[in-house]
Each structure stands twice: as C-alpha cells, then as structure tokens.
Amino acid sequence: MTQPLSNQSAPAKAVVVAIDGPAASGKGTLSQRIAGAFGFAHLDTGVLYRAVGVSVLRAGGDPADNAAAARAAYELHPEHPILQEVALRTDEAAQAASKVAAVPEVRAALLDFQRRFAAHPPGGAPGAVLDGRDIGTVVCPDAQAKLFVTASVEVRAERRLRELQRRGIPAISSDVLEDMKSRDARDSQRAVAPLRPAADAFVLDTSALDADQVFSMAVAHIGSKTGLKPTA
Ligand SMILES: Nc1ncnc2c1ncn2[C@@H]1O[C@H](COP(=O)(O)OP(=O)(O)O)[C@@H](O)[C@H]1O
Numbered sequence: 001m002t003q004p005l006s007n008q009s010a011p012a013k014a015v016v017v018a019i020d021g022p023a024a025s026g027k028g029t030l031s032q033r034i035a036g037a038f039g040f041a042h043l044d045t046g047v048l049y050r051a052v053g054v055s056v057l058r059a060g061g062d063p064a065d066n067a068a069a070a071r072a073a074y075e076l077h078p079e080h081p082i083l084q085e086v087a088l089r090t091d092e093a094a095q096a097a098s099k100v101a102a103v104p105e106v107r108a109a110l111l112d113f114q115r116r117f118a119a120h121p122p123g124g125a126p127g128a129v130l131d132g133r134d135i136g137t138v139v140c141p142d143a144q145a146k147l148f149v150t151a152s153v154e155v156r157a158e159r160r161l162r163e164l165q166r167r168g169i170p171a172i173s174s175d176v177l178e179d180m181k182s183r184d185a186r187d188s189q190r191a192v193a194p195l196r197p198a199a200d201a202f203v204l205d206t207s208a209l210d211a212d213q214v215f216s217m218a219v220a221h222i223g224s225k226t227g228l229k230p231t232a
C-alpha cells in the first residue's frame with residue numbers, strides 16, 4: 001500500500017465570485033458588500049482600465065491609439081499611485097477607459113494581474129470578488145458563482161449622476177446619459193471580451209430593486225452555487 005508523502009492537505013482553492021454588468025448597474029456596491037459578508041478580497045477591475053485611459057490622456061496621447069494604450073497598460077502595476085486617484089471617477093476617465101479597453105494588448109496586459117488576484121486573494125482571504133465586464137466570460141470562466149447585474153440606461157445614468165454629485169464632481173445629466181449610452185455601445189460591440197452575460201451567469205435586473213434587495217438575491221445565488229453563508 002502506498003503511503004501518503006505528507007498528511008498536510010493542499011491549501012484550499014480560493015472561491016471566486018464574478019460580477020459583471022454595464023456602467024453604474026451597481027456592480028461595485030454589490031461586490032463590496034459580498035466581499036465584506038463572506039470575508040473575501042475585492043478587485044474593481046474597471047479601475048485598471050480607467051488608470052490606463054487617464055495615463056494616456058496625461059501623456060498627451062489618444063486612448064484609441066493602440067500603441068499608446070498598450071504602453072500605459074504595461075507600465076501599470078498594483079502599487080501605482082494613480083489607482084487611488086479620485087480623477088479616475090470622472091466621465092472623461094470612463095470614456096478613455098472604454099477606448100483603451102477595446103485594445104487587445106491592453107486586455108492581455110491586465111489579464112495576469114486579475115487572474116493572480118483571483119487565484120491568490122490578498123491577505124490570505126479564502127475567496128475573491130472581481131467586478132467588471134468580462135470576469136465571468138474571460139478572466140475567470142471557472143468562477144464558482146457568476147452574476148450579471150444590469151438596469152435600464154436611464155436608471156443607471158440617474159444613479160451615476162447622484163453619485164458624482166455626492167463626490168463633488170461636476171456633472172450634467174444629459175452628458176452622463178450620453179456617456180452611459182456610448183460606453184454601453186463600445187463595450188458591447190468590441191471584438192475582444194465584449195460585455196455580455198456568461199452562459200452560466202445569474203442575470204439580475206436591478207432597475208426596481210434597492211441595494212439591500214440585490215444583496216439578498218446575490219447571497220442566495222452564491223449560497224446555492226458554493227454552499228457558503230455570509231460570515232459577517
Ligand atoms: N440597487 C441599487 N439601487 C439604487 N442605487 C444603487 C443600487 N446599486 C448601486 N446604487 C448606486 O448607484 C451608483 C452606481 O453604483 P456602482 O456600484 O458604483 O455601480 P458600478 O460599479 O456598476 O458602476 C452608486 O452611487 C450606488 O450607490
């Protein structure tokens with residue numbers, strides 16, 4: 001009879017929750033609450049694309065220029081101070097983000113960092129929640145639970161407008177709505193990793209749901225997929 005080499009078991013594989021959806025659908029709000037409730041680490045992947053877009057603008061470049069966008073993506077690293085800047089929240093940053101996000105080299109450059117975060121969540125957390133556009137389809141296709149959070153474009157624009165006003169960032173209602181529509185179109189129609197629900201995602205339309213209702217439904221779905229219950 002063969003003896004086991006060691007009685008130490010391998011470290012448990014991190015649980016991954018993928019949360020995708022269009023702009024201002026409530027991905028970030030939900031992801032933070034899920035991460036807090038299950039003791040998981042959270043990565044807002046949109047921040048990475050926003051940082052690349054803003055870096056290109058600051059260097060005087062055009063976010064739609066593949067070479068400039070790819071250069072900025074390769075220079076981004078997890079400790080880069082730009083990742084903490086409030087300037088990433090503006091409409092201008094969002095527009096630049098969705099332009100660099102269509103560049104295949106940019107997506108490839110950011111992929112490793114996202115996958116490492118999912119496989120080895122910081123702080124030894126037992127799991128990770130990643131939110132973005134392509135988490136369930138491309139970044140973590142094996143995620144144990146996948147949610148696709150959406151809402152009507154008018155509801156999302158209204159939510160984003162109120163958020164910008166709360167943050168003290170000047171914004172005009174019609175501009176915010178236009179930003180949502182143009183990003184929805186660019187994000188859904190690009191050739192690489194377009195915005196769409198994974199075949200096995202739970203699609204949650206939050207147009208008429210408050211954040212608490214969305215959270216409860218997400219917890220129930222994650223529980224049904226992983227057997228886990230919130231710890232906090
Ligand atoms: N279900 C909800 N009902 C109402 N407002 C919401 C809901 N979910 C999120 N919000 C608010 O909408 C805005 C955008 O949410 P956020 O989580 O940042 O979206 P995303 O990460 O998808 O861009 C925030 O101000 C947030 O507080």
Ligand SMILES: Nc1ccn([C@@H]2O[C@H](COP(=O)(O)OP(=O)(O)O)[C@@H](O)[C@H]2O)c(=O)n1
Nearest residue numbers: 023024045046049097098101132133134183
């Ligand atoms: N995983 C991701 C995350 C963001 N993005 C891009 O980055 C832009 C900004 O993403 P975000 O999540 O910060 O945007 P909001 O939903 O917060 O408005 C999006 O419009 C996408 O073009 C992406 O392509 N893939």
